[in-house]
Amino acid sequence: MNRENYYMIGGILFFCLVLLFFRSPLPPGGVPYYHLQMVEHLTTPFHIILSGLLGIFSVFTVAFYFPLVLFLGSAVLFLQLLKEGRLRMFTCILLLLSPLSLFTSMTLHETSFSIFLLLLGLVLRHSWVRFVFFLLALWQHIFNAVFIFPILSWPMRILFGGFIFFVHSFRFEPLPDVGLIFTDMGAPVGIGIFTAVLLVLGLLELWTKKYQHVYHYLCFVFGLVCWFFLGNSVAFYLNFYFAYLSALGFLAVFDHRWESKIVKKLTLLVLACGLLFSFLSYTNRMSQELPSLSFAEGAEWLRDNTPPGSIILTSPSRGFWLEYFGQRPAFATPLHPREGEVNSIFYAVTIDHAVELLKTNNIKYIWIDHDMKKQIWSKEEGLLFFFKNKERFKRIYSEKGVEIWKVM
Amino acid sequence: MLIRDKNIALFTAGVLGIFPLFLRETVSSLSPHTMAIPILLACLYYYLSVRRDEKKLPFLLGLIVLFPFIHPGALFFITGLFFYGLLVLTQGYSLKKIEWEIFLFSVLYEFWIIFLLFKKAFLFHGFSIIWQNIPAAILNNYFEPLSLLTSVGAIGVLPLLFGISLVFKYLSQRGEQEWFLFIGFAFSFFFLISFKLVEPKIGLLYLGVFLFLLCGKFFHLSFFYLEKTKISSYTSVLVPSFIVFFVLSLFLFSPSPQNNAPSLALLHGLQWIHQHASPDTTVLGTIEQGHLIVAEGMRKNVWDTSFLFVPSANQRVNDVIQIFQTSSEVTALALLHKYKVGYILFSRSAQLQFDVPSLPYVRNEKCFSKVYENEEVSVYKVLCMVREL
Numbered sequence: 142m143n144r145e146n147y148y149m150i151g152g153i154l155f156f157c158l159v160l161l162f163f164r165s166p167l168p169p170g171g172v173p174y175y176h177l178q179m180v181e182h183l184t185t186p187f188h189i190i191l192s193g194l195l196g197i198f199s200v201f202t203v204a205f206y207f208p209l210v211l212f213l214g215s216a217v218l219f220l221q222l223l224k225e226g227r228l229r230m231f232t233c234i235l236l237l238l239s240p241l242s243l244f245t246s247m248t249l250h251e252t253s254f255s256i257f258l259l260l261l262g263l264v265l266r267h268s269w270v271r272f273v274f275f276l277l278a279l280w281q282h283i284f285n286a287v288f289i290f291p292i293l294s295w296p297m298r299i300l301f302g303g304f305i306f307f308v309h310s311f312r313f314e315p316l317p318d319v320g321l322i323f324t325d326m327g328a329p330v331g332i333g334i335f336t337a338v339l340l341v342l343g344l345l346e347l348w349t350k351k352y353q354h355v356y357h358y359l360c361f362v363f364g365l366v367c368w369f370f371l372g373n374s375v376a377f378y379l380n381f382y383f384a385y386l387s388a389l390g391f392l393a394v395f396d397h398r399w400e401s402k403i404v405k406k407l408t409l410l411v412l413a414c415g416l417l418f419s420f421l422s423y424t425n426r427m428s429q430e431l432p433s434l435s436f437a438e439g440a441e442w443l444r445d446n447t448p449p450g451s452i453i454l455t456s457p458s459r460g461f462w463l464e465y466f467g468q469r470p471a472f473a474t475p476l477h478p479r480e481g482e483v484n485s486i487f488y489a490v491t492i493d494h495a496v497e498l499l500k501t502n503n504i505k506y507i508w509i510d511h512d513m514k515k516q517i518w519s520k521e522e523g524l525l526f527f528f529k530n531k532e533r534f535k536r537i538y539s540e541k542g543v544e545i546w547k548v549m
Numbered sequence: 550m551l552i553r554d555k556n557i558a559l560f561t562a563g564v565l566g567i568f569p570l571f572l573r574e575t576v577s578s579l580s581p582h583t584m585a586i587p588i589l590l591a592c593l594y595y596y597l598s599v600r601r602d603e604k605k606l607p608f609l610l611g612l613i614v615l616f617p618f619i620h621p622g623a624l625f626f627i628t629g630l631f632f633y634g635l636l637v638l639t640q641g642y643s644l645k646k647i648e649w650e651i652f653l654f655s656v657l658y659e660f661w662i663i664f665l666l667f668k669k670a671f672l673f674h675g676f677s678i679i680w681q682n683i684p685a686a687i688l689n690n691y692f693e694p695l696s697l698l699t700s701v702g703a704i705g706v707l708p709l710l711f712g713i714s715l716v717f718k719y720l721s722q723r724g725e726q727e728w729f730l731f732i733g734f735a736f737s738f739f740f741l742i743s744f745k746l747v748e749p750k751i752g753l754l755y756l757g758v759f760l761f762l763l764c765g766k767f768f769h770l771s772f773f774y775l776e777k778t779k780i781s782s783y784t785s786v787l788v789p790s791f792i793v794f795f796v797l798s799l800f801l802f803s804p805s806p807q808n809n810a811p812s813l814a815l816l817h818g819l820q821w822i823h824q825h826a827s828p829d830t831t832v833l834g835t836i837e838q839g840h841l842i843v844a845e846g847m848r849k850n851v852w853d854t855s856f857l858f859v860p861s862a863n864q865r866v867n868d869v870i871q872i873f874q875t876s877s878e879v880t881a882l883a884l885l886h887k888y889k890v891g892y893i894l895f896s897r898s899a900q901l902q903f904d905v906p907s908l909p910y911v912r913n914e915k916c917f918s919k920v921y922e923n924e925e926v927s928v929y930k931v932l933c934m935v936r937e938l
Binding site (some may be wrong): 321323325326327328334335338394399400401403404405407408411412414415418422426 | 606607610645646647651653654656657658660661664665668671673674675
């Protein structure tokens with residue numbers, strides 16, 4: 142085994158250690174809980190596999206380790222596609238230091254599975270088995286056709302294109318702000334500023350051979366456009382491509398004939414520290430992501446003390462957690478945010494109007510937590526103010542910043 | 550190093566140190582820019598030295614490494630270099646390899662340190678950190694458009710004219726590449742002021758420094774030209790007259806340097822707070838008095854000019870404005886209770902700022918007691934609080 146492979150193995154071990162050390166007590170974000178609920182429906186290959194795994198391992202073992210295995214598997218397959226050498230080593234290291242990789246390996250997400258299937262198909266590109274993986278990837282999500290497209294004949298491409306744009310309805314989730322692609326600027330999912338710098342350097346390096354790499358420029362622009370218009374799921378695919386481009390950038394800096402060796406060493410040191418800083422800073426943030434244990438306890442209390450089928454009102458971002466831990470239907474979830482209706486209740490001007498809306502929607506309980514109080518209401522107003530009316534609302538649970546109110 | 554005439558260099562440095570805004574912001578006031586400006590200029594000095602001889606590189610690298618720890622103005626160095634590079638390339642000159650390397654290193658290093666130092670602020674505000682979380686009501690005053698007269702008054706009429714004329718000369722004709730460094734920096738501050746990326750007062754301060762440096766070259770070229778004419782025989786009379794005229798011109802239209810200094814009466818009021826108020830109390834004053842309350846009164850304030858980590862800054866500003874302007878005692882007490890205010894420092898500047906001759910609700914002696922008064926300042930102690938039934 143050559144020295145580069147040792148570095149790559151070291152990188153993977155470091156990544157796993159960081160992940161285990163900074164692991165949050167519960168799987169972060171809302172998406173894993175959505176998928177854990179969807180397991181019953183067996184609608185996609187991902188949910189079928191998940192269901193199988195849940196039959197063997199505990200829920201949290203699957204929620205913690207399955208994404209990690211999927212990511213590491215995808216990383217190894219991706220590296221298999223690259224030629225041996227320094228570029229592959231730097232791609233591996235930059236891939237492992239990417240905040241997107243961290244998110245992918247900490248969160249149970251169907252896109253990770255899609256990527257794994259696609260990469261498996263690409264690695265086995267000389268075998269007929271690849272079609273099985275491509276079909277599974279297509280079944281998982283029609284967006285994956287974008288990657289299968291280049292290997293099809295022209296009539297098949299036209300057929301597929303028509304299918305994608307006329308039959309399947311994409312969910313457009315444009316990013317609200319361009320700044321929301323940088324995790325250093327507070328983006329929940331994205332790339333680090335230093336990765337972006339290396340990406341630019343990588344593209345500049347490709348530009349030295351001008352139009353020889355025209356596909357790269359097109360892929361880059363297409364990827365960014367997709368990310369902005371289709372949402373953060375696209376970023377998981379781009380993560381691998383970005384790692385390759387930034388490795389090109391890093392190598393360009395490394396191999397450049399510098400006038401001053403000390404400036405070269407310092408620049409490389411700052412680059413390495415910057416990448417590490419972005420990665421560790423994001424790791425720290427992810428480890429503090431909700432839900433906390435107090436959320437799970439509150440939701441379990443709800444499950445044990447309320448009649449089944451009672452609709453719970455809370456912020457849409459809490460919907461999946463309530464449904465998973467509390468086993469009660471949430472009025473709004475990230476999938477169906479019902480923002481208009483939720484806001485009209487949260488910011489109701491009169492108590493009568495608020496109660497009327499709650500009754501109309503058959504809402505029996507309201508979940509309020511510390512963060513919601515800070516994020517939704519700037520002062521004691523709307524529903525938060527109406528809670529003072531003891532005839533209409535009764536607090537039935539209050540522990541560790543979580544409050545559950547019953548609509549009387 | 551660049552002017553090659555010690556007398557002109559000395560004169561330029563001398564007048565740079567006394568131009569109105571520089572005097573007000575650095576000499577007569579304790580400001581971080583007092584340190585940031587010399588470090589920025591030292592960076593430029595060593596940058597130019599490195600262009601000639603790389604032996605000075607460790608000094609430049611040392612300064613670049615140190616700068617962000619002293620002041621975030623280290624980013625001015627990068628923007629200045631960027632504009633310099635842009636100017637040089639568009640004028641048909643080329644950058645040396647070492648210049649590209651220094652630029653790349655500076656960009657990466659300065660941004661990394663700024664990210665490390667202000668990590669929380671970056672995560673919280675994202676790109677809007679540029680506006681430092683300053684509430685809208687304050688932002689309009691903070692970034693108030695500058696009038697021509699204010700700018701001229703802050704820098705001086707002649708330096709502005711001489712500096713600008715040199716910029717035009719260099720842009721229209723070819724000249725030594727080194728001077729484009731100062732022109733680039735002057736452009737970068739002009740850009741930052743125009744796009745409201747820096748407080749106009751601070752932007753003008755730095756712009757002024759670079760215009761003065763360009764003035765030095767203007768003097769050099771002018772005297773070089775005059776020496777070739779018949780006027781050169783009158784140099785002994787002309788030069789001292791010009792120096793007097795130039796120095797006097799600096800203070801034409803300039804605001805008084807003592808404008809922002811706190812009055813003795815205000816300081817006495819704060820000393821009374823320091824001696825008599827309980828140590829954990831909060832004192833409400835105007836926004837400009839915020840830092841004084843902390844530094845002189847040694848008590849917590851409700852607001853000051855720094856909003857970077859203040860949650861709901863807009864709400865806080867609106868509440869404070871309401872406390873000073875409301876006539877309702879209940880509203881005032883509720884808001885005073887919200888910010889745990891123990892004392893109100895009501896000064897003449899508060900009267901002018903909020904357009905109120907007095908606080909109407911303080912007449913109720915059960916809830917407010919006037920504990921200190923002098924010709925400019927009244928201190929009221931808050932005795933009541935609003936409680937919900």
